Amino acid sequence: MSASSTAKAPAFVATTKAGRVTDFVDARVGGSGILREFGRKVFPDHWSFMFGEVALYSFVILLLSGTFLTFFFDPSMAHTNYDGSYVPLKGVEMSVAYSSSLDISFDVRGGLFMRQVHHWSALLFVASIAVHMLRVFFTGAFRKPREMNWVVGGVLLILAMAAGFTGYSLPDDLLSGNGLRIIDGVMKSIPVIGTYASFFFFGGEFPGYAVIGRLYMLHILLVPALILLMIVLHLFMVVVHKHTQYPGPGRNDGNVVGYPLGPVYAAKAGGFFFIVFGVIALMAAFFTINPIWNYGPYDPSPVSAGTQPDWYIGFVDGALRLMPGVIGDFHFEYVIFGYTLSLNVLLPALVPAGILFTVMFMYPWIESWITKDNREHHVLDRPRNAPTRTAIGVAGFVWYCVMWAAAGSDLIATHFYVSLNDVTYWLRALFFIGPIIAFIVAKRVALALQRKDREIALHGRETGRIVRLPHGEFIEVHAPLDEYKRYKLVGFESPAPLPAVPNDHGIVTRKEKQRAFLSKWFFEDRVAPATPAELEAAHGHHAHPAVEAAEESKSLSH
Amino acid sequence: MKALSQKRRHPLAAIALLLMGLLVTGGLYAVATTVNEAKASTTSYSANDTAEGEKLFEANCATCHGMGASGTQDGPSLVGVGAAAVDFQVGTGRMPMQMNGPQAYKKPAQFNDQQTHQLSAYVASLGAGPAIPEEGLLDGQGDAAVGGELFRVNCAMCHNAAAAGGALTRGKFAPALADVSEKHIYEAMVTGPQNMPVFSDANVSPEGKRDIITFLKQIESNGSPGGADLGALGPVSEGLFVWVAGLGVIIAFTIWLTSRTS
Incomplete structure (x- = not known):
């Protein structure tokens, strides 16, 4: 046949x-x-959808520039005396790793440029992942069916941080050695296994002769391979789920409105790769990053002022800086059966990061449990239209930023002429109060914006034109919105709190009561979108826009 | 020798030995302490300098440091601080102090070179102390690599490995060292101004100090091989730059790329 x-x-x-x-x-x-x-896959157009692409392109640039660097870098901790062209280090005893990093910077043609391309793109890689995740969070793009992809994205963020940190440690200069020393200290603060873990990792007492080679293997093989795997998973799920879109006329959970990949979007994305490459190349050409020659070879005795990790590890460093050793008479360090338990290192190093990542990974399930929303969502929320989620996000962001700022506390002190101690005290207070204030403020701002949207939908845009009526009254003329703009202001869901409901046995469980309580907390303060009837009432029965002003107060009461 | 060995059991032998021991340690200590004050008052000041300096001192400094520089509640005694301390504090404008605070800020010098010289002469006349260093130690012809190692071990924890400065507790700070003259760097090391410790000649030898100065001047004249140094402040300024400038430019491009449609 x-x-x-x-x-x-x-x-x-x-x-x-x-x-x-x-x-x-x-x-x-x-x-x-x-x-x-694939050529007919549709991608919606919005600037905020492009950060994932920026991350992907930075990763490609990282692979290319990193490959170049492996040709010249020697991850050996053997001793040597520097004999390159940087005079202030001539003859200084150092490791082969540091010496070869200096050679890349000063004696390999284009080496310094490639090093700076690699490092700038690493910073941009993690930064664009972070911004991408913020976009996904605040627009609710993590909701069903994309929860798994949110988790994969979170894993990518952690892997990107791991890639960054292992790379930061490779040149074996004073800065990277100080960073490793902190990692060593954090490892040793883990109860029972800490010392063993540290000796295993460093191949003996810190710094030893093994760690650079081990980090090199992690940096150029294991971590990038895992990142690549996760990117494949991530993109596969993007294809399966299709792209989300912002709300707008003609857009719903059953369609995707945008350009097909070929030819328009492919051209844009391809061009965008070269734009990202160009921006990184310009930064690398004109701005120094990690001037390892300034720091000198690593030696456990000197610690330079202004020693900080790269920005993405900064929040952990900041938490360590904020932690007091004692509060009054209360000590955070104990000796139990002759073993030291250093809570003043263990708590700040692991707990804030642990909370941050746990809540981040769990959030899609937490929210869908509270809201009982198990529907598929392909249309995004504008952040203001989910005030509580937005407030939670802003609170977390502020908490992170407080720790982040603490990592630069010494520079804040010197550059703003304030006392380092005062900076620390303020940041300690903000560590606890900051997220609460941020939550309240963000929620109120979101609700206020919703009210403004509602008013504009009902009464139109203020034109700034003041008219005096024949009987002497002054009014401002409001221009009605066109249909498309109005849709954006009224086309959203505003769920009401879901009270506790009994289960199959007719019992309201304690868990259900907790859920109902959280649901109330989540949706209690809400601004309902203007309904067609309200719109009709606001626009329908009067032809003259002048009457609107008088009616404003009435229709706003909801 | 025989006479000495015969008298070794003499009742006074123990006392004689004790005396000898004390003399030797005392003498060695005296030698060792004067090593730290080596080159004190090698510059000669005329009686006129000292007299003029005293007048300047009484008019401008005695309010806090007291008549005869013996110190008050508001300022320490300057007896024995030496000419180097005066030359540094007055020459960099830190003294007279603008206001009381954790630390005096550098500002345009209030006295000219001759007046600074006269003030130094007066304070040096009050008691021996570190003198203004000789030209030979300030020529910047030392070993920059050795100076770099000394700098990283002794200075970088406050002044930063790239000499960009750093914070100390309660509003105190270690200033950036670019544009500080060789003489002032040397004087700071021997006198320990403000919150800086003294690096005596026993701690860092004069040659070592010369190497440190050579290193500092070399990294200053080298500039930044990799482009603009962003303040040489390390990862904080780099992170700030990538978030503000790097991402800022990229966001501008994303807006441009998606601006054709609504």
């Missing part, structure tokens, strides 16, 4: 040579099918 059907099919014969080659390949790998499928 198959023989007869193939015989009947008209054989396609390409006329040009290029056509024949293309046909040959296509017949064997099915490229046109793939292109047909």
